[in-house]
Amino acid sequence: MPVVIEPNPGNVLSARVSVHSQVPVPVTLTARAPGHTVTVPCTGGARRDHRLALVGLRADTRYEVCAHHATTGRPLGPAMPWRSGPLPADLPTVTVRRDPGRATPGLTLFNVRRWHRATKLRPARPVELATQPMLGYLIAVDEAGQVVWYHRSELGIEDARQLPGGDLLYNYDYCAARRIDVLGRPVADWAARVATELFPLDELGRPRVPAGSVPLDADTVHHDVTLLPNGNLLFLGTELREAVDPALSMCDGTLLYNLIGDVIVEADPATGRTVREWRLLDMLDPIRRPGGRLRDGGLVTAPPGRFYRHRRHHPRDWSHANAVVLDADRNALLVSLRHHDAVLAVRYREDAGGPAGSRLWELGREGTFALASGRWFSHQHAPEVQPDGRILLYDNGVGQREPVSRAVEYRLEGDRAWQVWSHELRDGDRPVHCSRLGDANRLPGGNVLVTHGNILDDRGRLHARIVEVTPGGNVVSELRVADEQWGWCVYRAQRISSLYG
Secondary structure, eight states: OOEEEEEOTTOTTOEEEEEEEEEEEOEEEEEEETTEEEEEOOOSOSEEEEEEEEOOOOTTOEEEEEEEETTTOOBOSOOEEEEOOOOOTTSOEEEEEEOTTTSOOSEEEEEEEEEEOOOSSSOOEEOOTTTOSOOEEEEEEOTTSOEEEEEEESSOEEEEEEOTTSOEEEEETTBEEEEEOTTSOEEEEEEOHIIIIIOOBOTTSOBSSOTTOEEOSSSOBEEEEEEOTTSOEEEEEEEEEEEEEEEEEETTEEEEEEEEEEEEEEEOTTTOOEEEEEEGGGTSOTTTOOTTSSSSOOOOSSTTGGGGTTSSSOEEEOSOEEEEEEEGGGTEEEEEEGGGTEEEEEEOSOBTTBOTTOEEEEEETTSSSEEEESOOOOSOEEEEEOTTSOEEEEEOOTTOSSOOOEEEEEEEETTEEEEEEEEEOEETTEEOOBSSOOEEEEOTTSOEEEEEEEEEOTTSOEEEEEEEEOTTSOEEEEEEEEOSSSEEEOSOEEEESOTTO
16 A cells, blocks of 8 residues: 655645545554654544645654544555654744643643843843744644644644534734644634735735735634634634814813724634624723823834734723633633633623623622632633633733732632632742743643743843642642753743644
């Protein structure tokens, strides 16, 4: 049975394998090396020609690749030798410590972004295209701390998630989204107005998005993108509006603001057409609810605010949403508003309680729940709805007397909220604090995967720590992303059982 193995130019830890047989058979592959085996599942049923993706190899390792009958396990021919390539030189150093008896098995999938060190004159900041023409990386790390998969992007990657079947969906450069297969080949591309009309070229003069990208009726695609159960895209966009505040008038007249407000968008992935949208500036009065960035000069250098810096009247990043998730049981979309220290629930579909888009409740210091125990969060990220309705999120802890970041879970009942669980990571005798980024995910066995994505050390370097924590508060695995020369940040992380979904 002829077996042909071809390199994958986008990822030297993978290969494209073709298998041809005289009669239709179901095929699976195994790739064996000392101490490591990769099994490729059968996905095509019985047929004569199979094209399989071999992924998850360790770097610079010789494997024996063999095709098998998927039902009987019988080898369909001799094993073929294949050697994976070396890791790209610009990947960060990754180390893992884990308790194999208590840690959840699988691969850890996350994005990485290189940062300059902080100095006395300048804070830490992301590396720019002039320094690193390929800004975006997704990587998967196995239980031994080996990078076994990666994907590169010219522009920085934000949220990324594995879809059923193994494809991955991510947004990048705060203005586009992409779906890829496990070999990194594009399946679909979407582009917002920043990429199609406002700034179609990046700082190096390259097109931000590939030709043929599906246009979206939104300025941006930032922080979060997912597929809804009906197959539609759900993502965060932005808009720009003017607002007048007579109470803050200056000597020469009324003060005028340009507000950057977030927009929750549901779109048809085939056409890009907006199915529904919910504008945060229609739900909250920015003058009564200025948040943390309206009167202090705004946050205009961070994305997606940087796309509006050319506009008049000092655009202000008013809400800075960083997550949106469907809570199907409550018929709600939960949106995390970093600059309001709030998680807002918006009615997803019209029901007996009211029209779609109406406010249901708000979790946070200025919200609709009285806190019965624990403390509120601030500048939070990544709310996740639990099967029993509890809300798990990452609390950055910005603005507290003693800044400390944590994963925290709340139980909601009536008009009261209880903090029922939290975990703070310590570095020696000091609590870990991340002023930005972060994630918290419940794993199948009940543990929580916590991403501390932006930790500043005493030497001005940023690094990330992804820890798995038991309900009792014990750290059973820890993955560090760091190196001596550069800072590195991680936005979110996901534990996956396999690269094949």
